[in-house]
Amino acid sequence: MRRGARWVAITAASAVLCGGIAIAAADSPAGKPVPRLLQGGVAADPAAPGGRRSLPGDADPGQPDAAEAAWLAAGRIPGGAAYRGMAERALLDLRLLTSPDGTVAAAWHPVWDYMWPRDAAWVAAAYTATGHGADALAVLRRLAALQNADGTWEARYRLDGGHVGDGRTAQLDGSGWVPWAVWFWYAYQAPADPAAAAALDELWPAVAAAADRAAGSLRGNGLPPAGPDYWETRTDQVTLGTAAPLLAGLRGAADLAAKRGDSAAAQRWSQAADRLAAGVRGTFGPHGYPRTPTARSGADTAVTWLGPPFAAPAADVTAAVRDAEQELTLPNGGILPGGDWRGRKDVAWTPETASFALFDAASGAREAADRRLAWLDRHRTGYGSLPEKVDAEGRPASVAPLAWTAATVVLALAAQETPLPVLPG
Numbered sequence: 001m002r003r004g005a006r007w008v009a010i011t012a013a014s015a016v017l018c019g020g021i022a023i024a025a026a027d028s029p030a031g032k033p034v035p036r037l038l039q040g041g042v043a044a045d046p047a048a049p050g051g052r053r054s055l056p057g058d059a060d061p062g063q064p065d066a067a068e069a070a071w072l073a074a075g076r077i078p079g080g081a082a083y084r085g086m087a088e089r090a091l092l093d094l095r096l097l098t099s100p101d102g103t104v105a106a107a108w109h110p111v112w113d114y115m116w117p118r119d120a121a122w123v124a125a126a127y128t129a130t131g132h133g134a135d136a137l138a139v140l141r142r143l144a145a146l147q148n149a150d151g152t153w154e155a156r157y158r159l160d161g162g163h164v165g166d167g168r169t170a171q172l173d174g175s176g177w178v179p180w181a182v183w184f185w186y187a188y189q190a191p192a193d194p195a196a197a198a199a200l201d202e203l204w205p206a207v208a209a210a211a212d213r214a215a216g217s218l219r220g221n222g223l224p225p226a227g228p229d230y231w232e233t234r235t236d237q238v239t240l241g242t243a244a245p246l247l248a249g250l251r252g253a254a255d256l257a258a259k260r261g262d263s264a265a266a267q268r269w270s271q272a273a274d275r276l277a278a279g280v281r282g283t284f285g286p287h288g289y290p291r292t293p294t295a296r297s298g299a300d301t302a303v304t305w306l307g308p309p310f311a312a313p314a315a316d317v318t319a320a321v322r323d324a325e326q327e328l329t330l331p332n333g334g335i336l337p338g339g340d341w342r343g344r345k346d347v348a349w350t351p352e353t354a355s356f357a358l359f360d361a362a363s364g365a366r367e368a369a370d371r372r373l374a375w376l377d378r379h380r381t382g383y384g385s386l387p388e389k390v391d392a393e394g395r396p397a398s399v400a401p402l403a404w405t406a407a408t409v410v411l412a413l414a415a416q417e418t419p420l421p422v423l424p425g
Contacts (some may be wrong), residue, residue, distance in 0.1 A: 040054070040055045040056045040057035040058070040059055040381050040382055040383035040385065040400065041054070041055050041057075041059070041061065041089075041093070041381060041383030041384060041385035041400060041401060042054055042055065042093060042096045042097070042108050042385070042401060043055050043059075043061070043096070044065065044067070044068065044096060052096050052108065054108065055383050056382075056383070057381045057382035057383055057396075058382050058383075059382070059383050061089065061383055061384050064088070064092060068092055068095070071095060071132075072088060072091060072092070074131065074132070075091075075127075075130045075131030075132045076130045076131045076414075077091065077130070078129075078130060078410065078413035078414040078416070078417050079373075079413040079416070079417075080416075080417070083373060083377060083413055085377075085384065086373075086376070086377045086380065086384070086386070086409065086413075087409075087410060087413050089380070089384040089385060089386075089401075090385075090386060090401070090406035090407075090409050090410050091126075091130060091406075091410060093385055093386070093401035093403075093406050094123055094126060094127070094401075094403060094406050094407060094410070095135075096108075096401075097123075097401065097403045097406075098123065098135065098138075098139065099159070100138070101138065101142055102120075102135075102137075102138035102139040102140070102141055102142030102143075103115050103142055103159050103161075104119060104120040104123050104139055104142075104403055105159060105403065106119050106156075106402065106403050106404065107388070107399040107400070107401065107402050107403065109399050111399075112399055112402075113159065114156040114157060114158060114159065114164060115142075115146075115156060115157045115158075115159060116155070116156045116404075117143055117146070117153040117154075117156075117157075117171075117174035117177060117178060118171075118173060118174060118177050118230060118245075118404070119403045119404040119407070120139050120142070120143055120403075121139075121143065121174075121177035121178050121180065121181035122177070122181070122403075122404055122407040122408060122411070123139055123403055123404075123406075123407045124136040124137075124139040124140050124143075124181045124184075124185060125180075125181050125184045125185070125407065125411060126406070126407035126408075126410040126411050126414075127139065128181075128184055128185045128188050128189070129184075129188070129410065129411055129414040129420060130410060130414060133185065133188065133189050133193065136181075136185050137185065137189075137199055140178075140181060140182055140185060140203055141202070141203070143178050143181075143206070144178075144202075144203050144205070144206035145161070146161055147178075147206045147209060147210070148170060149209075150170075150209075150213055151175055151209035151210045151211075151212055151213025151214075152170040152171070152172060152174060152175055152210075152213055153170060153171065153174035153175070153178065154168070154170050154171070154174075155168040155169070155170065155171045155228065155232065156168070168228070168232075169227070169228065171227065171228055171229065171232075171242075172213075172214070172217060172224055172225075172227050172242055172246065173229050173230065173241065173242045173245045173246065174210075175210040175211075175213045175214045175217075175246065175249060176210075176214060176242075176244075176245030176246035176247065176248055176249030176250070177245045177248075177249065178206065178207070178210055178249065179207045179210050179211055179214075179248075179249035179250075179252045179253040179256075180245065180248040180249050180251075180252045180310070180423070182200070182203050182206075182207050182252065182256065183251075183252030183253070183255060183256055183423070184252070184309075184420075184421060186200055186256060186259075187421040188421070190259075200256065200260070204256075204260070207252075207253050207256060208253070208257075208265065210249060210253070211249065211250055211253035211254075211265075211269045211272075214246045214249055214250050214253075214272065215250060215268065215269055215272035217246070218272060218275055218276060218279070221279050221282075221283060222275040222276055222277075222278050222279025222280075222282070222283075223238045223243055223276065223279040223280070223283060224238055224242055224243060224246055224276075225238060226238050226239075227239075227242060229241030229242045229302070230302070230337075231337060231338070231341075233342070235292070237292040237293065237294075237297075238292065238293065239291055239292055239300070239302070240280070240284055240289060240290070240291055240292075240300050240302040240303060240305075240306075241291070241300060241302040243276065243279070243280050243284070244280070244302045244303075244305035244306050244310070245305060246276060247273060247276050247277055247280065247306075247310075247311070247425075248305065248310040248311070248423060250269050250270075250272050250273035250276060251269075251270075251273045251311075251423045251424065251425040252423055253265075253269045254266045254267075254269035254270040254273060255423065255424055257269060270425075273425060277425070280306070281316075285316060288319075288320045288323055288324075289303045289306065289316075289317065289320040289324075290339070291338045291339070291340055296340075297338070297339070297340045298327065298338055298339020298340045299320075299323065299324035299327045299328055299338060299339045300324065300337070300338040300339075301324070301328065301335060301337055301338060301352040301355050301356070303317065303320050303321050303324050304321055304324075304355045304356055304358065304359040305355070306320075307321060307359050307362070307363060308359065308362035308363045308420070308422050309358070309362040309411075309415065309420040309421065309422050309423070310422075310423055311422070311423055311425060312422055312423075312424075312425065313363055318363070321356070321359055325356055327339050328352070330345075330346060330347075330348050330392075331346075331392070332346075332348055332390055332391070332392055332393070332394050333348070333375045333394075334348020334349065334350065334352075334353045334375065334379070334390045335348055335349060335352040335353040335355075335356060336348065336349065336352065337349055337352050346391070346392035347389050347390070347391050347392065347397060348389060348390045349388065349389055350376060350379075350386055350387060350388060350389065350390065350402065350405040351388070351402070351404045351405045351408055353372055353375065353376060354372070354376060354405055354408035354409045354412060355408060356372055357369045357372035357373050357376070357408075357409070357412040358408055358411050358412040358415060360372065360412075361373075361412045361413075361415035361416045362412075362415045362419070362420050362422070366416060369412060369415075369416060370416070372412075373409070373412060373413065373416075376405075376409055379394065379396060380396065380400075381396045381400045383400075385400040385401035385406075386400060386401055386402060386405045386406050386409060387399065387400035387401075387402065387405075388400065388402040388405065
């Protein structure tokens with residue numbers, strides 16, 4: 001199932017030709033040159049392998065074809081006149097990154113040609129918020145089928161569902177993101193879709209196993225163990241990037257259990273969520289919700305996942321988000337993942353920038369959200385896709401489109417128009 005652009009090596013110095021664009025090398029954290037894999041975008045092409053092909057950044061995206069136009073018309077395009085172009089392109093990119101069986105590729109390039117449970121969960125939420133409930137359900141069913149027996153998910157999967165085999169351990173944050181995405185989907189579908197309850201029954205074993213795994217992982221201080229999170233780096237400390245999604249997942253699972261009439265499970269997971277929330281407040285809160293329990297680790301974008309739409313507003317969290325925003329905003333206007341980030345300190349990441357936009361939009365801070373969304377809109381590729389990064393000179397960098405960024409931007413644009421469902425707790 002491997003798809004993507006045809007790549008031609010240009011020099012041994014790791015410059016590459018992608019979609020017709022020659023891209024210079026950047027430095028990795030270790031100082032070794034790695035390719036900067038900017039793509040202009042991806043377009044549907046029935047004659048190409050996998051039904052899609054890469055396009056250079058100067059390509060004209062043109063109008064959606066008949067199938068794309070019909071799919072867009074079946075849902076909602078958020079963003080109004082100001083951001084309709086970005087929203088439409090992001091939605092079409094998500095559609096091109098999603099296979100009929102619900103498999104979501106992070107990006108169509110061999111290094112990103114995998115399914116990350118986190119990214120897929122956010123894509124399901126973006127489909128849900130824009131009226132593409134069937135597409136969301138396909139992604140959720142695929143995630144449920146990939147779950148490990150212990151309620152966890154691997155860090156990533158091959159697109160055929162196989163393990164990557166690169167030595168990475170399962171990441172506990174997936175046991176939070178997936179139940180949250182199921183809850184988010186059901187909050188939209190249940191009022192209008194008579195089949196939603198039966199679909200939830202189908203997904204329920206995965207939700208329950210994930211919630212039990214999350215609850216069972218909590219230590220005496222109410223926090224989960226140390227382990228990798230969305231930074232995908234080894235750590236000997238628990239991170240906010242694991243704790244925050246687990247809290248959302250436990251709250252979502254508890255609310256779904258209550259709606260299904262399973263009071264015992266609802267109480268069990270609600271109590272676990274309360275323990276975790278107390279652990280996060282008591283351990284991270286006194287230091288302003290940094291990446292790890294010590295203030296020395298600096299701010300982390302994950303603080304945005306402690307507020308709307310993942311939790312009700314809290315004054316201390318909002319203050320921490322503002323502090324993090326100030327600490328992590330780069331001169332180019334984008335956001336670093338965290339203060340202790342070990343990669344390039346002058347390159348902004350679009351998923352993190354979009355996470356701040358989503359927090360602001362879901363919190364009702366429309367002007368703040370608009371500033372971030374306008375920045376993202378200005379830094380799309382020439383083809384119109386959202387890249388993974390933006391370099392110090394303000395140029396799109398790495399791959400485009402990136403599923404996680406496209407999904408987060410769609411959610412933020414949707415939240416600017418209509419309040420998203422917020423987890424109880």
